Amino acid sequence: NAGVTQTPKFQVLKTGQSMTLQCAQDMNHEYMSWYRQDPGMGLRLIHYSVGAGITDQGEVPNGYNVSRSTTEDFPLRLLSAAPSQTSVYFCASSSQGNTIYFGEGSWLTVV
Amino acid sequence: AQRVTQPEKLLSVFKGAPVELKCNYSYSGSPELFWYVQYSRQRLQLLLRHISRESIKGFTADLNKGETSFHLKKPFAQEEDSAMYYCALSGLGNEKLTFGTGTRLTIIP
Numbered sequence: 001n002a003g004v005t006q007t008p009k010f011q012v013l014k015t016g017q018s019m020t021l022q023c024a025q026d027m028n029h030e031y032m033s034w035y036r037q038d039p040g041m042g043l044r045l046i047h048y049s050v051g052a053g054i055t056d057q058g059e060v061p062n063g064y065n066v067s068r069s070t071t072e073d074f075p076l077r078l079l080s081a082a083p084s085q086t087s088v089y090f091c092a093s094s095s096q097g098n099t100i101y102f103g104e105g106s107w108l109t110v111v
Numbered sequence: 112a113q114r115v116t117q118p119e120k121l122l123s124v125f126k127g128a129p130v131e132l133k134c135n136y137s138y139s140g141s142p143e144l145f146w147y148v149q150y151s152r153q154r155l156q157l158l159l160r161h162i163s164r165e166s167i168k169g170f171t172a173d174l175n176k177g178e179t180s181f182h183l184k185k186p187f188a189q190e191e192d193s194a195m196y197y198c199a200l201s202g203l204g205n206e207k208l209t210f211g212t213g214t215r216l217t218i219i220p
Contacts, residue, residue: 050204100205102156103154
């Protein structure tokens with residue numbers, strides 16, 4: 001009964017480092033997405049996927065990469081971390097026409 | 112372009128008083144509207160979805176297509192309602208959401 005699982009929960013990076021935020025879902029959902037949450041700005045879509053092998057950009061994609069090699073996993077890669085990427089990141093999944101479920105969030109600080 | 116506007120960043124209400132959190136949207140087509148709630152440092156949870164027309168935790172929301180609004184209401188606020196509330200919309204597929212900037216609701220005992 002895991003739902004949407006994100007790791008790590010907390011991470012501190014130095015500017016210029018790269019890292020991957022992991023997201024997995026066990027509900028066989030075809031849709032997965034990544035959002036960042038910043039104070040006063042709500043949640044903004046970074047990238048999303050409508051199925052394995054298919055990804056598309058959201059509102060704020062710059063500095064992030066995604067891939068969807070399996071239905072279950074949708075990792076988010078930060079290529080060269082910048083302080084502007086300090087945020088809380090949420091992964092979400094859904095199936096067509098149904099409720100969108102969120103992970104618990106990943107708190108990222110870039111120093 | 113699609114947009115969700117929540118005009119109140121902060122809202123404080125006394126316990127037992129009515130609550131209304133405002134949400135307006137713009138979307139070309141027929142969107143699906145949602146309210147999500149986030150308790151302190153927790154994941155977002157679906158509170159309401161306009162097509163289900165349910166009442167969850169005493170909250171209701173009616174989609175007004177003429178005013179392009181989806182305001183969240185509760186007749187009597189409870190202390191456990193203190194949280195961050197987000198209004199959001201999606202297209203028919205529900206593959207992604209557009210969020211408002213959120214309203215932090217504080218219930219005063």
